[in-house]
Amino acid sequence: MKALLVIAHGSRRQQSNQEVIDLAAILSKRPEHDFDIVVPAFLELADILIPDGVETCAKAGATEITVLPYFLNSGKHVTRDIPEVITAIKPQYPDIDIKVTQHIGASPVMLDLILKTASDK
């Protein structure tokens, strides 16, 4: 059972956090991927932190969790903070395969996304 855990930075502005929660909900309903659930979580400044997100995946029966940093730049949050939290959590879930992917800003698809957004005037 595969879970996708989308990790955003988190904001004091609840609407920004809600946008990520909504994004995960929309992704959950899309048919063209092989994740059984898509769960949002935040590095800080929000109610749902990374350990909460991992626990949600575990309770849903996940055997694999793909952790996706929803960040544009390869700053300390991506290179240090998220991996540290995941490394600290892993021993609690010895039966779950937890992997961290690239952050979204590193995707070559970002170039297409920028051009598409720039052309939708």
Place this chain on the structure above:
Amino acid sequence: MKALLVIAHGSRRQQSNQEVIDLAAILSKRPEHDFDIVVPAFLELADILIPDGVETCAKAGATEITVLPYFLNSGKHVTRDIPEVITAIKPQYPDIDIKVTQHIGASPVMLDLILKTASDK
């Protein structure tokens, strides 16, 4: 002559700013769009601020500037700060058509980008 001005937040970490500068350079070289130049700029915390970016576009001969907020959430930077800076600058460039697009986080392509990144393990 069309310019695309990519506006990122800006970071004290120079490497994060450089990633945006590199992204704009890569976009400049891509053939499949109708922008003559792609210019990076930052809202704050960086050497190249929005007025610098607009001036670069103007000096290059731009008659149209598409301003693209390279932001994930619709926070105050997107809804207030960037539009305010652009509105303040416009009178200096009466012959240039300057438009601000949606921020990239609002793009439906973001869903595809997330799934693609999550599947490239």
